Amino acid sequence: xxxxxAVVLTVITAVSTAIFAARVWWLPADISAHGAGIDRQxxxxxxxxxxxxVLAQLGLAVFAWRSGSARGAPRTFPGGATPLVVLAIALVGxxxxxxxxxxxxxWAAVYERPAAPDALKIDVxxxxxxxxxxxxxxxxxxxxxxxxxxxDATENFFGLDPAHDPAARDDIVVPxxxxxxxxxxxxxxxxxxxxxxxxxxxLRIQQDFVPGLAIxxxxxxxxxxxxxxxxTQLCGxxxxxxxxxxEVVPQEQFDRWLKEQAxxx
Amino acid sequence: MQHDTxxxxxxxxxxxxxxxxWRTHVFSVDHKVIGRQYLDLALVAVCTGMVLxxxxxxxxxxxxxxxxxxxxxxxNGAAGGxxxxxxxxxxxxxxxxxxxxxxxxTAPFAGFGNYxxxxxxxxxxxxxxxxxxxxxxxxxLAFLVLIASFFVADGPALSGWTAYAPLSAVGKDAGxxxxxxxxxxxxxxxxxxIAQLLGSLNFITTTLDLRTKGMSLARLPYSxxxxxxxxxxxxxxxxxxxPACILLILDRVAGTSxxxxxxxxxxxxxxxxxxGSPLLWQHLFWFFGHPEVYIAILPGFGIVSHILPVxxxxxxLGPRAVIGSMIAIAFLSYTVWGHHMFxxxxxxxxxxxFSVPTLIITIPxxxxxxxxIGTVYGAKLRFTTPALFCLGFISVFVSxxxxxxxxxxxxTDIYLHGTYFVVAHFxxxxxVAAMFGIFAATYFWFPKMFGRMMDERLGKWHFWxxxxxVYCVFMPMHYLGLAGNVRRYAAFTDDYLKPxxxxxxxxxxxxxxxxxxxxxxxxxxxxxxxxGAPAPANPWEATTLEWSTPSSPPPFDxxxxxxxxxxxxxxxxxxxxxxxxxxxxxxPAAGAGAVAGAGAD
Numbered sequence: 124x125x126x127x128x129a130v131v132l133t134v135i136t137a138v139s140t141a142i143f144a145a146r147v148w149w150l151p152a153d154i155s156a157h158g159a160g161i162d163r164q165x166x167x168x169x170x171x172x173x174x175x176x177v178l179a180q181l182g183l184a185v186f187a188w189r190s191g192s193a194r195g196a197p198r199t200f201p202g203g204a205t206p207l208v209v210l211a212i213a214l215v216g217x218x219x220x221x222x223x224x225x226x227x228x229x230w231a232a233v234y235e236r237p238a239a240p241d242a243l244k245i246d247v248x249x250x251x252x253x254x255x256x257x258x259x260x261x262x263x264x265x266x267x268x269x270x271x272x273x274x275d276a277t278e279n280f281f282g283l284d285p286a287h288d289p290a291a292r293d294d295i296v297v298p299x300x301x302x303x304x305x306x307x308x309x310x311x312x313x314x315x316x317x318x319x320x321x322x323x324x325x326l327r328i329q330q331d332f333v334p335g336l337a338i339x340x341x342x343x344x345x346x347x348x349x350x351x352x353x354x355t356q357l358c359g360x361x362x363x364x365x366x367x368x369x370e371v372v373p374q375e376q377f378d379r380w381l382k383e384q385a386x387x388x
Numbered sequence: 389m390q391h392d393t394x395x396x397x398x399x400x401x402x403x404x405x406x407x408x409x410w411r412t413h414v415f416s417v418d419h420k421v422i423g424r425q426y427l428d429l430a431l432v433a434v435c436t437g438m439v440l441x442x443x444x445x446x447x448x449x450x451x452x453x454x455x456x457x458x459x460x461x462x463x464n465g466a467a468g469g470x471x472x473x474x475x476x477x478x479x480x481x482x483x484x485x486x487x488x489x490x491x492x493x494t495a496p497f498a499g500f501g502n503y504x505x506x507x508x509x510x511x512x513x514x515x516x517x518x519x520x521x522x523x524x525x526x527x528x529l530a531f532l533v534l535i536a537s538f539f540v541a542d543g544p545a546l547s548g549w550t551a552y553a554p555l556s557a558v559g560k561d562a563g564x565x566x567x568x569x570x571x572x573x574x575x576x577x578x579x580x581x582i583a584q585l586l587g588s589l590n591f592i593t594t595t596l597d598l599r600t601k602g603m604s605l606a607r608l609p610y611s612x613x614x615x616x617x618x619x620x621x622x623x624x625x626x627x628x629x630x631p632a633c634i635l636l637i638l639d640r641v642a643g644t645s646x647x648x649x650x651x652x653x654x655x656x657x658x659x660x661x662x663x664g665s666p667l668l669w670q671h672l673f674w675f676f677g678h679p680e681v682y683i684a685i686l687p688g689f690g691i692v693s694h695i696l697p698v699x700x701x702x703x704x705l706g707p708r709a710v711i712g713s714m715i716a717i718a719f720l721s722y723t724v725w726g727h728h729m730f731x732x733x734x735x736x737x738x739x740x741x742f743s744v745p746t747l748i749i750t751i752p753x754x755x756x757x758x759x760x761i762g763t764v765y766g767a768k769l770r771f772t773t774p775a776l777f778c779l780g781f782i783s784v785f786v787s788x789x790x791x792x793x794x795x796x797x798x799x800t801d802i803y804l805h806g807t808y809f810v811v812a813h814f815x816x817x818x819x820v821a822a823m824f825g826i827f828a829a830t831y832f833w834f835p836k837m838f839g840r841m842m843d844e845r846l847g848k849w850h851f852w853x854x855x856x857x858v859y860c861v862f863m864p865m866h867y868l869g870l871a872g873n874v875r876r877y878a879a880f881t882d883d884y885l886k887p888x889x890x891x892x893x894x895x896x897x898x899x900x901x902x903x904x905x906x907x908x909x910x911x912x913x914x915x916x917x918x919x920g921a922p923a924p925a926n927p928w929e930a931t932t933l934e935w936s937t938p939s940s941p942p943p944f945d946x947x948x949x950x951x952x953x954x955x956x957x958x959x960x961x962x963x964x965x966x967x968x969x970x971x972x973x974x975x976p977a978a979g980a981g982a983v984a985g986a987g988a989d
Contacts, residue, residue: 128771172793190767207759215751222747234739317558317562336649355805362477362878
C-alpha cells in the first residue's frame with residue numbers, strides 16, 4: 124500500500140509539474156512597460172515553489188514507500204526535529220527575503236510611484252455592467268461630477284452639467300479605452316454603484332473600483348492592438364459580461380481619433 | 389494513587405444521566421451527543437454544498453443544459469431548469485457560505501472537538517454543558533435561516549461568501565438576490581458568530597480547568613492543543629464578524645450608512661446613504677476571514693499530528709515545534725488580513741506590511757509539514773484508511789500552501805488576484821486539506837463513537853478515488869488562473885476565455901466523479917453504524933484517554949465515575965509497553981505499577 128501511494132503521488136507530482144513547466148496554459152504575452160518585472164517575479168516564485176513542491180511530495184512518497192516494508196523498531200529522523208526546523212526557517216526565510224526585496228520594487232513601480240507628470244489623464248467610471256472612459260477634451264480640464272445627474276437613460280454616465288460647467292462641455296465620453304502606444308497613461312477609477320475591478324491580463328494590471336474613492340492607476344502600453352478589459356470584482360448578475368476594450372494605437376492615430384471624437388461631442 | 393479522591397474538584401461536577409428520549413438524544417447536555425449533532429449538521433451541510441458545486445460546475449461547462457427538477461426549486465433562477473447568471477451567483481454564494489461556516493468550522497472544530505476534547509483531557513463533560521447545548525441549537529438556527537433564503541421570492545444572496553459592500557448593503561436596487569436573501573445571509577452569519585463565541589469559551593475553559601490529574605499541558609494530545617488554539621482564534625475572530633454583520637444588517641434595514649458612501653447611483657436612483665466606507669467592511673470581514681482559514685485547518689493539523697503517530701508506531705517528530713508552530717500561526721493570523729486587499733484601493737504603501745507576515749506564516753506551516761514527513765521517515769506505517777487520509781492531507785496541504793507564495797506577494801497578486809488561481813489555492817489548502825482531516829478523524833474515531841468499525845475496503849476505495857479526484861479538480865484551476873481566467877463568472881464569453889472552456893469541462897467531469905465517490909463514504913458511514921463489525925476497545929492500539937473509557941461509545945460521564953490519572957505523554961509509541969509497542973496515557977507511571985495496581989480502586 125505504501126508503494127502504491129508513492130507511485131500515485133509521484134505520478135500526480137510529475138504530471139502537475141510537467142504542465143506548469145511546459146506552459147501549456149500560461150500568461151498572454153506582456154504588452155506593458157512594467158510587466159517584465161511581474162513576469163520575472165512570477166517565474167522566480169514558480170521555480171522556488173516548484174522545487175519545494177517536488178521535494179516535499181517526493182520526500183513523502185519515498186518515506187511512504189520505505190515505511191511499508193520497514194523492519195525492526197521504527198527509526199527517528201536523523202538528528203531529530205532540529206535539522207528540519209532549521210531547514211524550514213533557513214530555506215523559507217531566505218526565499219521570503221529574496222522574493223520580498225525584488226517583489227517590493229516591482230510593486231512600488233506600479234502602485235507606489237506616482238504617474239509621470241506628462242501622462243495622459245483619463246477618467247474611468249464603472250457601473251453595473253459597463254466601463255466608460257472620459258478624456259478632458261481640448262480645454263484639458265475635466266468637468267465636475269454630479270451624482271444626482273448620472274443617468275443611463277440620458278447617457279450621462281459621469282453626471283456632467285454642461286449647461287453650467289464650461290469644463291464639462293468638451294469632455295469626451297466613450298465606451299472604449301483608446302490610448303497611444305509607449306506613452307504613460309494615468310487613469311482615475313471611480314465606481315458609480317458597487318465595487319468593480321479593472322483587469323487587463325496582457326497589461327499585467329488590476330485594480331478595484333471602490334464607490335466613494337477616486338483611485339489612481341498608471342501604466343504604459345508597449346504594443347499596439349486590441350485587448351479585453353474585464354471586471355474581476357463581483358458586482359451583480361451581469362458581472363461575467365462586464366467588459367470593454369483597450370485599443371493601443373500609434374500616437375498619430377490617437378491624435379486623429381481624439382480630434383474626431385472632440386468634434387462629435 | 390487514589391484516582392477518585394485525587395481527581396481535582398473541577399473534574400467531578402457530577403450530573404446524573406438524563407432520562408427520556410428527548411433529553412437523551414435531542415436536547416442533551418452531553419458533549420458527545422452535541423458533538424454528533426454538530427457532525428450530523430455538517431453532513432447535511434456538506435451534501436447541500438456539494439450539490440450546489442455540481443450545479444455550478446455543470447453550468448460552467450454547459451451553460452444551456454437544463455437540469456431536471458431545478459425549476460421547481462427556483463422558478464425564476466432556473467426557468468426550464470437552465471441556470472441564470474444571477475442564480476449561478478446565488479449557488480456560488482451559498483456553496484461558499486455553507487462550506488466555510490457549516491462544514492469546515494462545524495465538523496472538525498465544533499463536531500470532533502466537542503466529542504473528544506473533554507474525553508482527551510479526562511473530563512466528564514464540557515465546563516458549561518448547558519451553554520454547549522445552546523451553541524449547537526444556535527448553530528442549527530443559523531443554518532435554517534440561511535437555507536430559508538432559497539425559498540424567498542428573489543432567491544438567496546448573490547454577493548459571494550465575502551458579501552462585499554455596497555453590493556451587499558444597498559438592497560434590491562442592486563439586483564435580485566440582494567433583497568431578503570442577503571438580509572437572511574447576514575442574520576444567519578450573525579447568529580452563527582454567537583454560537584461560535586459560546587463554543588470557543590467552552591473549549592478554552594474546559595481545556596484550562598477540567599484536565600484530570602496528571603494531564604499537564606505537555607501531556608495534552610495534539611488534537612486537544614489544536615482545538616484549544618482554534619478556540620482562541622475563534623474567540624477573537626468571530627467577535628469582530630458579529631458586530632460587522634450587525635452593522636451590515638443595520639445598513640440594509642435601518643437606513644444607516646456604515647459601509648455605503650454618498651453619491652451612489654444604482655439602477656438610475658441616487659441612494660439615500662452618505663458617509664460610509666466600503667473598505668471598512670473588507671477590513672472587518674478579512675480580520676475575521678483570514679483567521680477563519682486557520683479555524684478551518686488547525687483542527688486538521690491536530691488530527692494529523694494525533695493520528696499519524698498511531699499508525700507510524702512512533703512519536704510525533706518535534707512535538708514542541710509542532711505546538712509552537714500552531715501557536716505562532718494563531719498569532720500571525722491576525723496580522724495578515726490585508727493580503728486579501730492589495731488591489732482593493734487600500735493605501736498601496738501598506739501592502740508590504742501585510743505581505744511580509746503572510747510570507748512569514750509559511751515558516752511555521754513548513755515546520756509542521758516537514759515534521760509530519762519526518763514522522764513518516766523510518767516508520768512501520770500501518771496503511772489503514774485514517775493513515776492514508778493523513779498522508780493525503782500532507783500532500784494536498786503542501787500543494788495548497790505553496791500556491792500561497794504567489795498570492796502573498798503584491799507584485800504577483802496584481803496578475804493572479806481574482807482568478808481561478810485563488811480558487812485552486814484556497815480549495816486545496818483549507819477545503820480539501822480540512823476535508824481530508826475530517827475523513828481521517830471519522831475513520832479513526834468512528835469505532836469509539838459507535839462501537840463499530842467502518843469497512844476498510846470501502847474506506848480505501850473512498851481514499852483513492854477522492855485523492856486522485858481532487859487533484860484532477862483543483863490542479864487545473866492553477867492553469868486557468870495563469871491564463872487569466874476570472875473567478876465568479878457565470879459564463880466565459882470573453883474572447884480570451886473561450887479557449888479555456890475545455891479545461892472547465894474536464895474539471896466538471898472530475899468534480900462529478902469525485903463527488904460520486906463520496907457516496908462510497910456515505911454508504912460506509914450508514915452501513916457501518918448498524919452493520920459494522922463490533923469494535924474492540926482499542927482497535928488502533930492508541931494511547932490517549934478516549935481509548936481508556938469503559939465502553940464505546942463512552943458512558944454519559946465518559947469514565948464511569950472513575951476519572952483517569954495521567955502519567956504519560958500523548959504518543960508513547962515504539963516503546964515496550966504492557967500490551968504491545970505503546971504505553972497508554974492512563975497507564976501507571978514506570979516503577980509505580982504495583983502501587984497503582986493496589987490503589988486503582
